[in-house]
Amino acid sequence: MERHLAAVLIADVVGYGRLSQIDEEGTRARFQSDLKEVFEPKIARHHGRLVKTMGDGLLVEFHSVVDALRCAVEVQQQKAKRNAVAPAEQRLDFRVGVNLGDIIVEGEDIHGDGVNIADRIQALAEPGGIAISGTTYDQVKSKLPVGYISLGEQKVKSITEPVRVYRVVLDPAAAGKTIGTRSNLRAWRIAVAAAAAVAFILAGVALWWQPWTLIWPPSPTERFAYPLPDKPSVAVLPFINVSGDTKQDHLAEGLTDDLITELSKVSGLFVIARHSVFAVRDTAGKIQDVAAELGVHYVLEGTLQRADSRLRINVKLIDALTGLSLWAERYDRQYVDLFAVQDDVIGKIISALAVKLSEGERDQLARIPTDNLEAYDYYMRAEQEGFLYSDVETYRRTLSFYQKAIDLDPGFANAHAGIARVAVDVWRNDYNYLWSAAVARKIAYDAAGQALKLDPNNARAHTVLALLQLVDGRETEAKESANRAVEAQPNDAEAVGNLALILAQTGSRAQAVAEMEKALRLDPTPAPAFQLLAGIVFYTARDIDQAIPLMEAARDALPNAEPAREYLAAAYVDRGERTPAARETEKLLQLFPDSNLTYYSYLYDYWREDDLRYHLTGLREAGIPEWPFSFAGKDADQIGGEDLRNLVDGKTWAGKHKNGTEFMQYFDKAGNTAYRSSNTNITGVVEVNENRLCEKFVGYFQDRMVCGYVYRNTSPEQRDMQYVHVTPQALKYFSLTN
Template sequence: MERRLTAILSADVVGYSRLMGEDEVGTLERLKACRRELVDPSIDHFHGRIVKLMGDGALVEFASVVDAVQCAAVIQRTMASRNQGEVETQRIQFRIGINLGDVIVEGEDIYGDGVNIAARLQGLAEPGGICISGTAFDQAVHKAGVGFSSLREQRLKNIADPVRVYRVLLDPSKAGKLVAASRSAGRRPPLILASLAALLIATSAVVFAWQWPFAPQRPSVAVLPFANLSGDPDQEYFTDGITDNLITDLARLADLDIVARNSVFAYEGRPVVLADIARDLGVRYVVEGSVQRTGGQIRVNAQLIDVASGDHLWANRFDRDAADVFAVQDEMSRQIAEALGLELTQSETERIARPPTANLEAYDYYLRAEQARRTGRRSRMVEALADFEKAQALDPGFAEAFAADARATAYVWLSTFDDVLQSALARKRAYDKASRALALDPELSSPYAVLAIMQVVDRRYEEAIASARQAVSRGTADTEAQMALAYVQLFSGNHAEAAAAVETALRHDPDLSAVARFTAGLVFYFQRDYARSIESFERARDGSPGNGLFVTPLALPYVRVGRLDDARAAVAQGFRLLAGTDCLAAWRLNLGYFRDQQDLSFILDALREAGMPEWPFGFKGDERDRLSGDEIASTVMGSLLQGKIEPSASPALMQVGPDGKAAFRSATQMMTEMVFVKEDLLCEQSENAFGQADCGPVYRRANSPDETRYVYVNSSKVFYFSPTN
């Protein structure tokens, strides 16, 4: 088996299927002309070899990376000029990816990760753009007559390790320049938007690398997850608590940049390579350490390292009673600040020294609850809420416990985990706990972030914006606060303000969570920055594999850039992963709290073009069989509706009183609600869907294979029924 190191160029035609569908003959003629007049001569001029041609793309091998990049640049610049005279819908555009890697040679063909990476990079490129790997960049920088913009490390599908990615800048004025990392770039990527809002409450949201010339000249620190040396995995929650509190204390210092929790915990359990951490997280200093808890004793080791020189600026070991844990955290924070040459203000000193609670048992319950909450799993949320309650009962003045409880309960409400806590109770509890936390400590940021997201879902837009700004004012570097502000401004129709909040959040977390990346992707979508939207959505998908909530949104920017095949594939995959419940009606209902309905239309129009069905499980009704409003009222009101629901055909019934008071029951759901007719639609309204009316048509079943005579469909159900009075 022959192997060799080579430069691989992968190219494809943007929207090829659409172009062929609209004008097959004309598209083929234009593609042939492109190849004959531009592509083939350019490849030949730069000494490339065409390995294979596909209908919509090509794989080309070069002995030199510089030749590959220059060839790609000539093709893309020339195509941009050629397209100026073309109708937009008929323009032929290429996406190109370039990698320098090891390949397997078999005859005239080449295989392996070297080829696969080039193909994945091509998928990251914008229409008319070029993306290259870090290995290719290292050889081509300053030599290819182009500029580069770093996209940092990316997780590429079916590639084991992250790959450094750079976008090629074709503007001649950028030649030879290396531009700062895209601010949306990081190291990696029921109720739809509401579930994501719920997750957003529980996340934090890039610090620019400290070496960039325009970065603030002040210390930047990453506190890596401390190692648990207790010999007991059950003590992990306590060790994580030490790390979390150190991050929180240092983040309160005005003259220090701290990387958010989400980014540093990506390194948990991994070997520490300081150079990689400095590059990936954009920091000058790293804190690392360990915790050993045995009986009533704790031992904490910690050290502060200058990653540029490798010098240890500070190190200490604390052997104390477990009851002194807050004193240990206070001393660590102050000593690290002193080692960095910071002079703390009196308020900063007091804030760090103030323990969250004087009750160690309450603190222990709080740490356990936080560990459970961060999983986001339905079963663990029951545990989290119970432990938060225990912490509050032991110390009614424990503000952080109330704040974390509010965050967890809002997540339960927004995720509609009714088996954890019923919707109305969850909503009230979240508001109450957030208010209690602020009454105990008005300087806390997270309760305001929780209130902001809940208020925007409740369509209290100005209150939501005010709450989000309060959260941000208590911590500009607080990612949770910035992403809450972005979310609130987005749904309030203030897209520029939402984008500004995302950019601020991105400066403090190089490894955004899947939810934060989703929110950023949606903000970029409304900004018409489709390249960054695709990048964010793809990272959200890759950061939460198998979750349909993070697959379907890719269809939005894919449609807008002409990648209709990719958009349809995203919708189909999301529909499959969400068991057939992903539909336009669900998106219309779940995004009902957009202040500007044109924003909602901008989403629904793209999903419709990508082939999303109107109703769940792909249901389609015959308009000839559709009931009018009067017919619906006479059939449904005051009746018992008995039948079955999709997809399991399990029994279901709906009891509707003459006044509209109703109850619906199936094998998986039991709810009380109000039922009414609106125009020619039957509507259900309850605490679900945040009080919105869920409406849909009713059809006769002329040739029903069973006893049911009608079918009612809305955003969440297809209900086949017959009425009895």
């Protein structure tokens, strides 16, 4: 085994696998043709040794690094000429990497870091271009008629230390020039364009060569999924836990979340939401591919490693349009310095992007969420659980983590806001297995209020408060709270989306659509629950074409979510699609057989009259019944007036719900009632209104009276029970016990 210094050239075909799938034999033949007619003559001319071919690539060794680069330049120039006259589907583009470094020689083969670096940097070359290492650049920078673009230090796979990388510019007008800043890049681009124009006038015959395409490929924004915002746009990619301990995954995700949250408070930035960046976590493409998918100019990426009390964080801010690193930092700190590291990262990003902060934003960013890192750890665990439309165990774990954080630091506003967010979700979706609706509503109000006492600018608490106020019929206050949430965190997709919901349900439809579209731009790959929220907003605003695809996606991801089926059924009716509407109704009644129009009329009685009529008409035409389980009592069996009063004054009912749940209900003569079942124990008031029995329980249907009917039981079902009580919420069979 021998070691020596050598110049290594590695070339690789761009997209070889895709081309082979189209025409395997033709692609292989064209590679062999390029090898024999282009590479081998140039390698021999510049005293190189072809070590081996590697499928669609080749490895070459040179004694002189100048010879190696001269060979690469001539190869790419000749390839440009061959491609110019070849059909597009028959062109092969090569990326070439050149490195000067130490290699290991074993027989005819070579390997080692010198080879590995050449291989890694060739991937950083443009198709038809050349990338070289810093060691190569230092030796050749003034010896060939080419220019160079500095890509700065790049972290490459399997190489411990970052590698300086340069792209080679083949146009003679760039000879001897090296650029590495955006301002110089722009000035040089103008100069090269001017030189190319002069060259075109003087030598039109060279038009086929088009050397400028090797220097300035088509603008990367052409393949972006969205137009770039008119302010600096950033995606914080999920930090990678390199500790070797999956128990620290939540810490890496928590750091990602916190950076997104803090940057979202800056009105001068555009920041992609958490769910969308985590959705591209496993994207195999380069940074530019991720940026194109999310539609952002800048990408922040990093790694985290925790070992006992030590914390190591590497972070880099990348300009996705140029591929250049704007700023990079390595932190080796104590774990207790975590917030200081976060502050420094945020400050460096804001500085690098030249963003001006308002006084309020500066104060908000300076605020430390908690002094207790153990509390912070529990909070991050809660945030990673996810709780929208969750199972009961997920809800319980989430609440447990938030509560442990509060126990350790009662002044932790974000943890109180987290409990409020869970509680309002439980309340809005009637998840009685955790709390009754009354209890969930009170917890949501109390927790949001406590969060705002501790932090008056807590966006999540303002959002929860807005939802509660909307349902309570306090439209003006709901709008104020929703707007305050967005002011506190202008890049928070959830805050913007909930503002859109408030606007839609208070009559500002056009503004609601605009805000919802903004929220979806902030979160271009939203979670199913957010897709459902967006669909409901568009539906309420009568934008059915935008509503239906979002609700269909939410339904497919959340097949057991009642609102997805309910709103889709009505939306299909609005578009005249009766068959899919009937299909959604059938599935809704399979999942929730007690679904009925009377229930929805009470549930949404805080809506504007035209919106409620629009929704109920759609549901009725989709086939939703008037009462639970499609119950339809006969007039002859209905009990009213004095007979109905005698059934409740001082009486106790015992019986079963249609779903089999046993219950007891007591009525005193003063109009009070107490209801008890296996999972509910509540008290309320009752009154007889002609032939209707009306009840009010705190926390249910916004504390309103809800009316139903009592019939003699003449059906074969539950024939041992004397009566049937139908309400918007239930169908109950009962007999008197006294």
